[in-house]
Amino acid sequence: xxxxxxxxxxxxxxxxxxxxxxxxxxxxxxxxxxxxxxxxxxxxxxxxxxxxxxxxxxxxxxxxxxxxxxxxxxxxxxxxxxxxxxxxxxxxxxxxxxxxxxxxxxxxxxxxxxxxxxxxxxxxxxxxxxxxxxxxxxxxxxxxxxxxxxxxxxxxxxxxxxxxxxxxxxxxxxxxxxxxxxxxxxxxxxxxxxxxxxxxxxxxxxxxxxxxxxxxxxxxxxxxxxxxxxxxxxxxxxxxxxxxxxxxxxxxxxxxxxxxxxxxxxxxxxxxxxxxxxxxxxxxxxxxxxxxxxxxxxxxxxxxxxxxxxxxxxxxxxxxxxxxxxxxxxxxxxxxxxxxxxxxxxxxxxxxxxxxxxxxxxxxxxxxxxxxxxxxxxxxxxxxxxxxxxxxxxxxxxxxxxxxxxxxxxxxxxxxxxxxxxxxxxxx
Amino acid sequence: xxxxxxxxxxxxxxxxxxxxxxxxxxxxxxxxxxxxxxxxxxxxxxxxxxxxxxxxxxxxxxxxxxxxxxxxxxxxxxxxxxxxxxxxxxxxxxxxxxxxxxxxxxxxxxxxxxxxxxxxxxxxxxxxxxxxxxxxxxxxxxxxxxxxxxxxxxxxxxxxxxxxxxxxxxxxxxxxxxxxxxxxxxxxxxxxxxxxxxxxxxxxxxxxxxxxxxxxxxxxxxxxxxxxxxxxxxxxxxxxxxxxxxxxxxxxxxxxxxxxxxxxxxxxxxxxxxxxxxxxxxxxxxxxxxxxxxxxxxxxxxxxxxxxxxxxxxxxxxxxxxxxxxxxxxxxxxxxxxxxxxxxxxxx
Numbered sequence: 001x002x003x004x005x006x007x008x009x010x011x012x013x014x015x016x017x018x019x020x021x022x023x024x025x026x027x028x029x030x031x032x033x034x035x036x037x038x039x040x041x042x043x044x045x046x047x048x049x050x051x052x053x054x055x056x057x058x059x060x061x062x063x064x065x066x067x068x069x070x071x072x073x074x075x076x077x078x079x080x081x082x083x084x085x086x087x088x089x090x091x092x093x094x095x096x097x098x099x100x101x102x103x104x105x106x107x108x109x110x111x112x113x114x115x116x117x118x119x120x121x122x123x124x125x126x127x128x129x130x131x132x133x134x135x136x137x138x139x140x141x142x143x144x145x146x147x148x149x150x151x152x153x154x155x156x157x158x159x160x161x162x163x164x165x166x167x168x169x170x171x172x173x174x175x176x177x178x179x180x181x182x183x184x185x186x187x188x189x190x191x192x193x194x195x196x197x198x199x200x201x202x203x204x205x206x207x208x209x210x211x212x213x214x215x216x217x218x219x220x221x222x223x224x225x226x227x228x229x230x231x232x233x234x235x236x237x238x239x240x241x242x243x244x245x246x247x248x249x250x251x252x253x254x255x256x257x258x259x260x261x262x263x264x265x266x267x268x269x270x271x272x273x274x275x276x277x278x279x280x281x282x283x284x285x286x287x288x289x290x291x292x293x294x295x296x297x298x299x300x301x302x303x304x305x306x307x308x309x310x311x312x313x314x315x316x317x318x319x320x321x322x323x324x325x326x327x328x329x330x331x332x333x334x335x336x337x338x339x340x341x342x343x344x345x346x347x348x349x350x351x352x353x354x355x356x357x358x359x360x361x362x363x364x365x366x367x368x369x370x371x372x373x374x375x376x377x378x379x380x381x382x383x384x385x386x387x388x389x390x391x392x393x394x395x396x397x398x399x400x401x402x403x404x405x406x407x408x409x410x411x412x413x414x415x416x417x418x419x420x421x422x423x424x425x426x427x428x
Numbered sequence: 429x430x431x432x433x434x435x436x437x438x439x440x441x442x443x444x445x446x447x448x449x450x451x452x453x454x455x456x457x458x459x460x461x462x463x464x465x466x467x468x469x470x471x472x473x474x475x476x477x478x479x480x481x482x483x484x485x486x487x488x489x490x491x492x493x494x495x496x497x498x499x500x501x502x503x504x505x506x507x508x509x510x511x512x513x514x515x516x517x518x519x520x521x522x523x524x525x526x527x528x529x530x531x532x533x534x535x536x537x538x539x540x541x542x543x544x545x546x547x548x549x550x551x552x553x554x555x556x557x558x559x560x561x562x563x564x565x566x567x568x569x570x571x572x573x574x575x576x577x578x579x580x581x582x583x584x585x586x587x588x589x590x591x592x593x594x595x596x597x598x599x600x601x602x603x604x605x606x607x608x609x610x611x612x613x614x615x616x617x618x619x620x621x622x623x624x625x626x627x628x629x630x631x632x633x634x635x636x637x638x639x640x641x642x643x644x645x646x647x648x649x650x651x652x653x654x655x656x657x658x659x660x661x662x663x664x665x666x667x668x669x670x671x672x673x674x675x676x677x678x679x680x681x682x683x684x685x686x687x688x689x690x691x692x693x694x695x696x697x698x699x700x701x702x703x704x705x706x707x708x709x710x711x712x713x714x715x716x717x718x719x720x721x722x723x724x725x726x727x728x729x730x731x732x733x734x735x736x737x738x739x740x741x742x743x744x745x746x747x748x749x750x751x752x753x754x755x756x757x758x759x760x761x762x763x764x765x766x767x768x769x770x771x772x773x774x775x776x
Contacts, residue, residue, distance in 0.1 A: 058652075070488075071467070073446070073765055077489040077507030077534055092533070115755035162622065264623050289622050294653030294682070294702070301534075301552065301576070302624040303652075340765045341447065341465070342752045343726045343745035344682065344702050346653060349754035377763045 048150055049361065049397040050276050050323070051143055052314065053284040054269075054331040055125070056307065058117070058291035059354075061337035061347050062376070064091050064300040065307075066355035067108045069376040074339035077297055085366050093304035096312035097357075102366045103315060103324070104359035105426060109370025111383035112335055112351040117291070120334035120351070126173065127390035129417050134408060135173035139390065140282040142415060144179050145406075146399050152279025154243060155236050159183040160268040160275075161286035165190065174408045178232045181284065182240075186264075187271050189247030193240055208238075246278050261309035269310035273317050276327060290333060294344035307331070315359065325361050328396050330389075332356035339376045353379040356389065362396025364428045387417030395422045429736045431692045433709035433719035435776045439738070441769050442472045442480065447744030448768030449491045450729035454516050455499030457733065461516075462742060462770050463490035463504055464728075469514065469521065472770075483521055486510055492537045492729070496561060497544040499734075503561070505530065505538040505549060513564060525564040530557060539580045546603075548589055550577035556591045558603065570601050572608045575625070579632040581641065583665075592629025592643055594618060598663065612668045614661045617645035624652050631686045635695075639665050640712065642695055644684035647675075658684040658699045662712065676708055677716040684708075686730040688739070690775070694718075698741055700726035705743050707773070723771055737775055744768040 063069055068080040068091040080089035083101035090098045097104065113128065114120035126136040137145065144156035157179065159168065165185025172179035182190070195204055215231070245251055252270055260266030265287045272283040287307070292299040311331060318324040336354025337347035353372045359365060373380045394401045394416060401422075406413040442460065449464035460478075462470040467486035473479040488508030495502055495516065501524065505511045509531040513524040531551035540547050540561060550556045556570035556577055575594040582589055588609075589601045596615035599608045619626045631644040641663045646656035660674040674695070682701030689695055697717075699706040705727035708717040725745025732739055746752045746766050751759060 073466075077491075079488070079508050287623065289624060289652040292652055294651075294655060295626075298626075298628075298654070299624055299652045302626075306623060338754070340751065340757075340763070342702075343704075343766060344653070344700065348752065352756055375763075 048279075048326055049147055050280070050327040051140075051282045051393070051397070052272055052276060052318075052327060052329045052360075053139060053282065054307075054311065054329070055284060055286045056290050056331065056333045057121070057286055057288045059333040059335050059337055059349060060290045060304070060307070061292070061296060061300055062108070062353075062355040062372075063337070063339065063347070064093060064297070065304055066090065066094075066106045066357060067372055067376060068092075069339075069372075069374070072375050074341065074375055074377070076341070085368070088368050091304065093300065094308040096308045100312055100315055103319065104329075104357060105363055105365060105367045105369065106355055106357055107369045107384060107389070107423065107426065108353075108355045108372055109379040109381065109383040110336070110354045110356055110385075110389075111379055112354075112386055115335065115349045115351050117334060117349075124332075124334045124386050125171075127416050128386045129414065130419075132411075132413060134411075134413070135170075136413075137173040137175045137179060138171040138181070139393065140181055140284050141172040141175050141179040142390075143282045143393075143397065145175050146394070146404065146415065147281055147397065150279065150281055152281070154239050154246075154275070154278055154280050155182045156281040157181050157284075158275055158280050158282070159284040159286065160187050160271055161284075162186055162264060162268075162288055174413075175406070182236070184247065184271070187249050187268050189244070190240060193244045193247065195241065243278065246274060260313045261306055263306045263310070265306045266310040266313070269314050273314050276318070276323060277321065292337070293342065293346040293348055296337070296341070296346045311357075318360070324359075327360045328358070328363060328393055329360045330356065330358045330393065332389075353377070353383070358389075358392075358426070360396075362398070362428055363392075364426055367425060369423055369426050384423055385417070385420060387420030388423050390416040391420050391422040392426050395427055429692060431690060431694065431736070431775045433694060433721075433775075436707070436709075436719070436721050436739075437774045437776070438721075438723075439772045439774045440474075440478065441771050442478050443767060443769045444470060444480070444482075445765075445767055447766055448728070448742040448770055449489065449744075450493045450731075451740045451742040451770045452493055452495050452502060452731045453733045453738060453740050455495070455734055457735075457738070459516065460740060460770060460772070461493065461502060462768075463493055464742065464744070464768050465489050467506060469502075469504060471521075473518075474772075485512060485514075485523075488534075492535070494538055494540045494547070496540055497542060501561070503538050503540060503547055505535045507534045509533065509535050509551065511535070511538060511547070511549060511559070511564065513561070527559065527564045530559070531555060534576075536576070536578045537580045539582060541582045541586065542584050543586060548580050548582065550580050550591055552576040554593075556580065556589070556601065558589070568603065568606045570599075570606055570608070572599060573597065576628070578628045578630055579643070581632045581634055583634060584638045590632060590641060592632050594625055594628035596627070596629055596643075596645075598629060598632070598641070598643060600668075610668060612641070612663050613670070614643040614645075614663065616647050616661060616673070617643065617659060619647075619649055619656070621649055621652055626652070626654065627656065627683075630683055633687050633689050633695075634665070635689045635712065636691045640671060641665055642674075642687050642689065644687045644697055646683040654683050655681050656683070658682060658697065658708075660684060660687060660695065660697055660710070662695075672713055672715055674710050674715055674717070676706070676720065678720065680706060682726070685728050688730045688732040690732060691736055696730065696732070696739065698727035698730045700728065702726075704745065705741070707739070707741065721773070725769060739773040739775055741771045741773065742768070743771060
């Protein structure tokens with residue numbers, strides 16, 4: 001079944017004006033949730049926690065990546081290779097990550113509920129919480145809220161993806177539009193970042209002062225909620241204008257682009273690194289079209305090396321810059337792919353057992369959590385849902401999910417599924 | 429011999445619990461060899477009620493095998509890069525030689541020269557290698573492809589070899605010097621679908637007069653799933669130019685994974701799709717097929733018996749459609765995979 005993330009997208013190109021409009025409307029409709037324990041945000045800010053979230057939309061096969069079963073019934077044509085971790089092997093399509101497995105970790109026994117894209121994509125990114133009648137935020141919105149303003153002067157949640165961009169306020173769920181994702185379609189910046197010709201810095205400043213004065217007058221007898229959201233969006237627009245070069249793909253160096261693989265995905269990962277360097281709290285990079293019901297192995301032969309190279313490069317760069325110790329890097333899809341190989345030499349959807357990669361700040365490096373059966377058909381032993389992963393990521397960021405709640409206009413809500421907990425052995 | 433495609437009859441089907449990828453009929457017609465995802469060499473003795481035997485052979489997938497022109501030896505190759513040589517005939521086959529790492533990556537095709545003195549292999553490492561068929565010794569390495577090499581065909585002149593890659597580049601090699609003499613264009617068989625490289629020259633064969641090189645695959649796709657139109661590009665050997673673009677008369681979505689040329693003047697292509705397999709019969713120079721034969725499962729490799737009267741087609745799939753699809757699908761509580769078969773057709 002098709003889903004709106006990979007086809008017929010309703011996304012729209014972003015201009016500053018559109019972003020202002022969308023934020024204002026949604027804020028008015030939903031309100032803005034607070035934190036039950038805001039003190040935590042102050043603690044996190046001092047540690048400058050960040051996240052790189054790599055979303056392989058459509059579902060990358062675990063058997064052609066993190067959990068190979070070569071020479072078995074469902075193993076596929078590829079060999080496995082030894083990693084830096086004794087006894088741990090990856091698909092031969094991931095030689096670079098094999099060399100870096102001492103710095104990364106794998107969860108091989110994911111088990112989730114949904115077997116169709118339309119069911120899975122949103123809930124997985126929202127942590128699949130218990131249904132409380134409100135839309136939970138995507139992880140990027142949640143982290144932006146929970147960590148608060150870390151002082152970068154940039155939007156806290158930026159999403160880089162192929163295709164069109166926009167402001168994805170829906171990501172924020174009940175948190176309110178200001179926690180939505182600023183989305184750079186094809187890695188391009190929002191339109192009209194530069195001030196109009198003839199508007200000098202002095203004129204621009206005067207215009208801002210006038211706007212603020214009018215705002216203050218308007219607010220004398222009105223709630224601050226709507227105005228706060230408008231102020232926030234103006235602030236984001238101003239931030240982007242002040243950092244125009246950061247959003248300019250033309251500023252990416254050829255050597256760096258080559259090191260990241262020379263691919264579209266590599267370019268987006270390089271842009272993600274630059275945004276993290278600039279202090280963006282949460283950067284999401286999406287790579288589409290992993291839904292390989294046919295010709296699975298040739299498709300993964302084309303796709304997995306792109307992930308391997310770009311992911312390895314960003315791990316190296318974050319490490320070299322001293323950022324890896326405070327940046328959580330997570331790579332996942334909405335589910336895995338079937339062990340059985342269908343009549344079109346494809347693999348179908350498989351939430352029964354699948355893998356994700358994770359590393360960086362707060363994550364124990366060089367571990368493999370969980371295992372699948374010899375043929376890779378089902379989990380062997382303990383298995384983990386996405387709620388466990390959310391608990392783990394929050395813990396790695398210094399957030400205690402047992403003591404932190406959302407305050408949705410007076411309704412306290414857990415930040416992660418309360419029946420789950422952090423994955424033991426994955427936290428540093 | 430003359431054939432009438434409409435008279436093609438399914439003679440028999442041999443089945444196996446694992447997917448079959450390639451097949452060969454022995455020259456005397458007594459044995460049918462097959463191989464596939466389990467890495468074993470399978471042999472059915474056709475005049476003994478299709479008695480089935482299988483032998484440990486490879487570790488990776490076996491997608492390609494070829495018979496020596498004299499019919500005495502069989503060469504098999506796997507996705508882990510191994511090539512082995514086997515005797516053809518009764519008894520437990522003992523491999524005559526093995527090359528463990530003919531290629532360090534997925535080996536896509538093995539073929540044998542018309543005189544039988546050499547075999548050639550190609551793979552994902554962008555290389556084409558030529559070995560002696562008698563001992564498996566490396567004679568020459570042909571470099572120049574910049575992408576995975578998926579298909580091969582020897583020319584009857586004994587001096588030329590052709591190879592086709594993922595991007596639709598076809599190279600004509602001089603075997604005496606190892607140089608690439610020219611490049612031919614089958615790039616219609618490649619498509620960049622978003623961030624993925626799709627298609628390529630999945631198979632190739634010459635006609636019996638060696639005047640035309642037929643390159644098979646698919647054209648265009650709307651997903652990262654090889655869902656394009658099955659297509660054969662006929663390249664005029666003398667000029668190197670495209671002679672005909674051959675596609676099925678009836679709508680079909682999926683690749684052509686093997687082609688053979690029948691001396692009666694038909695190109696036969698094997699198609700693979702979710703809905704099953706198809707054999708297409710084209711007359712040279714005609715863009716649309718003259719006839720098609722449907723099968724319950726998707727086809728993979730073909731073999732035309734040297735008498736021209738029988739065609740074997742390896743296939744795999746899901747009889748009854750109960751094993752495929754998303755999520756947990758159990759059969760009697762067991763997680764079972766897809767199966768394989770080889771369909772034997774009589775051409776008359």
